[in-house]
Amino acid sequence: MATKQRPSAVGKAADYLDQRTTIGVLVKELARKVFPDHWSFMLGEIALFSFVVLIASGFFLTMFFEPSMALVRFEGDYPPSMQGQLMSAAFSSTVDMSFEVRGGLLMRQIHHWSALIFIGSIVLHMFRIFFTGAFRKPREINWLVGLTMLILALAAGFTGYSLPDDVLSGNGLRIIDGVVKSIPVIGSYMSFLVFGSEFPGSHIIPRLFTLHIFVIPGILIALIALHLFLMVLQKHTQYPGGGRTDKNVVGYPALPVYVAKMTGNFFIIAGVLTLMGGTMAINNIWNYGPYDPAPVSAGTQPDWYILFVDGALRLMPGPGWEWVIGGYTLSMNILIPAVVVPGILFTILFAWPFLEARVTGDHREHHVLDRPRNRPVRTGIGVALFVAFLVCALAATNDIIATHFSLSIFAITWVLRVLLFVGPVFAFFVTKRVCLGLQRKDRELVLHGHESGRIVRFANGEYVEVHTPLDPQEVWLRTQHTSPRPLEIRPATDARGVRRQGYRSDRRWQRLSEFFYEDRVEPARPAELAAAHSHGEHDEIEARTPAAVGPGTAGQGTSGPRTAGPRTSGEGAAGPGEEPR
Amino acid sequence: MSENQNNPADTSHEVTVTPEAGTAVGHPERFPDPGVPDHKHRLTDTDPRAAKRAERTVTILFVLSILGTVGSIVAYVMVPPDGTTSGVRLSTLLLGLCLAVSLLGIGIAGIHWAKSLMGDKEMVQERHPLATNEEDRAIAVQDLNEGLADSGxxxxxxxxxxxxxxxxxxxxxxxxxxxxGSVGGDWNVSKFKHTMWKNGTRLAIDPSGRPIKAADVTVGSVFHVIPETTEEFRSTHEWINEKSKAVVLMVRLNPEDLRTDQSPEGETWSHEGIVAYSKICTHVGCPVALYEQQTHHLLCPCHQSTFDIADSAKVVFGPANRRLPQLPITVDDEGYLVAQDDFAEPIGPSFWERLK
Structure with a gap:
């Protein structure tokens, strides 16, 4: 080609690069790589792009922020109430950048809103991954990487929140100090480790600053790179649908569609975050004042992602939960909500892909996502965890609820205490039942078609609603999955009656597996559809005209006297989803 | 709940389809995959005028973005923050709106371009198993072994x-x-157990530092109290550390309302109904600052631990386990309230060595 016509400037540059880097291979691999399309795949993208906005706005802020706890007298003109007040350089520089630097407040507010959206979109992204089973083989590693990033994002949020050294964040740090001190054996020393002296000391702000702008984002960037690399390497998952299998990927090419959509998406997210930063005030620290250990304001809440820990701290009853063992103090009233509760949550999340693979006995690669209804126990547990999270988060607003609705704060707390235990269990059973119900609905639709709303009256006076059969795409969507069965294990004794080793452990796993998959609904099969037809309702309705119907000839199916109603027939004793037990 | 009715021995619930005469025979196990749905053309694919219109919309959006950028520079120059809250708000609002228009213009234009003008035919690509094939695996293992062998x-x-x-x-x-070793400073954990209160330290008003006369404390009034010290000391970091432990909340109750306090036998830690308690919550250390005069309850606004001032500041509700430590007080010769001693127990949240 190059010999025939003069190469363009881009062509020349590409050639120059390729001769030195073999980049052509990479371009060949990536340029037309196919990515599936779905709105829920954008949740992770929102997280990524808010992170970019965080880096950009954060860079702006570091130009003006002074990460020091040196005490200064406020010299600025505004706000006048602070004239001559003693405060840390961190607080005074934050006020200065809000009032004196053009666009400083805008950037602060963009940064704060972006942080809230960043963590929010990570959590929503994780919901999507969890409920669709995108963490299954081969993506377990990426699930772990993602969870680690969630923890780092929480750490980034908290360290950033504390930097302005205002009353609100200072009290937040004091709560952290109280929690750290409750850790057995090393707690007191951990407190010194964090603060460099007694609380609050003069080191914590510079330390948090280094973590916030260097350590945490540095690790985050490395993990984001790994996260995306694995995503590209393993190719994106896809929702079930016609032509979508575990062996292919159906979607649009990276170039030009995804490049354009992703770039557009970045600018839209940045635009929305800017709109929020420009129009919605957040964290007006000059109203709170610089940190002072004595004051505290009522009705304050942490940023949303800390609510659940704060709420757990509020729900835990105190009296009787501080144990003295051999003269040493063990504060279970703090350890349980602040360490054990998040510990349990993250342990479950980290272990989940491996646990589920074990109880499913599943070693295959999965690239087609689950519809949440097809995994009722997983979906139920996910919703239960979410409900527990919500109850805890709600508990962190119990004082606001009390003042806004004129309720007793003690009553609210007691209700939420009970709800924390009852709510998730209730949510689990309801969700599981709803999922199973939806699966039966899928079966029913496949076997009997959609209600058409067309009522036909036969000569004998019988009324029947005509059902329209599903098109093949919809049939496939509702039947493509497999419904896993509980594990089968080798019997406890062999042919000669010798007990084998490992049976007890196998049996425990089997029990867990039964919990997961005992209640199951098989997707409809072609044979069943044929059987449903041979029962007579559909074909006959389609075939006969009302005039031609003789009395008694209407479908004499096996389902008894109620032959006329296609909606109810086939759901009798032989209803295959409802295995008689 | 149907799962309770399961026979645990019967773990696999086969769903059996009663074979109706002849119907179950000759049918495949599953419904067939119908393949990728047929491609539907968009209006812009079929109608050149619609395509032209979409092109115009995209162009206009890009121009809008340019206007937004220009606007933000104009706002930067013309509307500087004048040092008042409203001035700062106006500047922030204008800069924010212009920048948002500039960004959203590009974003919406890009998405519209991709959705209406770029190809929207779905493509299918094969996936390959992620595991390396056996041959390459064998070579990799061999290479590793050779490398190890070479290392000796x-x-x-x-x-x-x-x-x-x-x-x-x-x-x-x-x-x-x-x-x-260095990051924890002096690691002196015993500091948690002491505050700067000692015998004779006057109780002073926070933040002015003015000492308080017992006569000035009327029944029902609440004082936020710090130990009296020099103005100079109160502008240091040491002060903030000390204040974090020493802050006290002082209330004067009707002596008959004061049921109990924490004075041991033979001592009086209150003065004519005036009681002083540590303001640092025994839960996780927030300042306990909400006092309800009617019930004599003291509420921590952070986690709602509630203490009864009239009854030794014991826990009435919430996540705190211990009562607030009481500061023993009395009056000196000039009528000022003074501390008799430091708190009898460590203030604030619990820690492992608290009672050691």
Whole structure:
């Protein structure tokens, strides 16, 4: 080609690069790589792009922020109430950048809103991954990487929140100090480790600053790179649908569609975050004042992602939960909500892909996502965890609820205490039942078609609603999955009656597996559809005209006297989803 | 709940389809995959005028973005924040709106372009199993073994191996020990147990530092109290650390309302109904600052631990386990309220060595 016509400037540059880097291979691999399309795949993208906005706005802020706890007298003109007040350089520089630097407040507010959206979109992204089973083989590693990033994002949020050294964040740090001190054996020393002296000391702000702008984002960037690399390497998952299998990927090419959509998406997210930063005030620290250990304001809440820990701290009853063992103090009233509760949550999340693979006995690669209804126990547990999270988060607003609705704060707390235990269990059973119900609905639709709303009256006076059969795409969507069965294990004794080793452990796993998959609904099969037809309702309705119907000839199916109603027939004793037990 | 009715021995619930005469025979196990749905053309694919219109919309959006950028520079120059809250708000609002238009213009234009004008035919690509094929795996294993063999560590030279891994495992200590050793300051945990209150320290008003006369404390009034000290000391970091432990909330109750306080036998820690309690919550250390005069309850606004001031500040509700420590007070010769001593127990949240 190059010999025939003069190469363009881009062509020349590409050639120059390729001769030195073999980049052509990479371009060949990536340029037309196919990515599936779905709105829920954008949740992770929102997280990524808010992170970019965080880096950009954060860079702006570091130009003006002074990460020091040196005490200064406020010299600025505004706000006048602070004239001559003693405060840390961190607080005074934050006020200065809000009032004196053009666009400083805008950037602060963009940064704060972006942080809230960043963590929010990570959590929503994780919901999507969890409920669709995108963490299954081969993506377990990426699930772990993602969870680690969630923890780092929480750490980034908290360290950033504390930097302005205002009353609100200072009290937040004091709560952290109280929690750290409750850790057995090393707690007191951990407190010194964090603060460099007694609380609050003069080191914590510079330390948090280094973590916030260097350590945490540095690790985050490395993990984001790994996260995306694995995503590209393993190719994106896809929702079930016609032509979508575990062996292919159906979607649009990276170039030009995804490049354009992703770039557009970045600018839209940045635009929305800017709109929020420009129009919605957040964290007006000059109203709170610089940190002072004595004051505290009522009705304050942490940023949303800390609510659940704060709420757990509020729900835990105190009296009787501080144990003295051999003269040493063990504060279970703090350890349980602040360490054990998040510990349990993250342990479950980290272990989940491996646990589920074990109880499913599943070693295959999965690239087609689950519809949440097809995994009722997983979906139920996910919703239960979410409900527990919500109850805890709600508990962190119990004082606001009390003042806004004129309720007793003690009553609210007691209700939420009970709800924390009852709510998730209730949510689990309801969700599981709803999922199973939806699966039966899928079966029913496949076997009997959609209600058409067309009522036909036969000569004998019988009324029947005509059902329209599903098109093949919809049939496939509702039947493509497999419904896993509980594990089968080798019997406890062999042919000669010798007990084998490992049976007890196998049996425990089997029990867990039964919990997961005992209640199951098989997707409809072609044979069943044929059987449903041979029962007579559909074909006959389609075939006969009302005039031609003789009395008694209407479908004499096996389902008894109620032959006329296609909606109810086939759901009798032989209803295959409802295995008689 | 149907799962309770399951027979645990029967773990696999086969769904059996009663074979109706002849119907179950000759049917496939599953419904067939119908393949990728047919491509539907968009209006812009079929109608050149619609395509032209979409092109115009995209162009207009890009121009809008340029206007937004220009606008933000104009706002930067023309509307500087004048140092008042409203001035700052106006500047922030204008800069924010213009920048948002500039960004959203590009974003919406890009998405519209991709959705209406770029190809929207779905493509299918094959996936390959992620595992390396057996042949390459064998080569990789062989390469690793050869590498190990070349290194000479395999099989022999146990001492060498031990020394190698030992050195690698230990060297971080040379960095970690000085770092961790210094990062905690003096590590003097016993500081948690003492505050700067001592016998004769006057109770002063926070933040002015003015000492309080017992006569000035009327029944029902609440005082936020710090130990009296010099103005100079109160502008240091040491002060903030000390204040974090020493802050006290003082209330005067009707002496008959004061049911109990924490004075041991033979001592009086209150003065004519005036009681002073540590303001640092025994839960996780927030200042306990909400006093309800009617019930004599003191509420921590952070986690709602509630203490009864009229009854030794014991816990009435919430996540705190211990009562607030009481500061023993009395009056000096000039009528000022003074501390008799430091708190009798460590203030604030619990810690492992608290009672040691």
């Amino acid at each position: 560590v395999v099989g022999r030279r146990g001492v060498l191996k031990g020394a190698f891994f030992g050195a690698l495992a230990l060297f971080p200590l040379a960095i970690a020990v000085p770092l961790i």
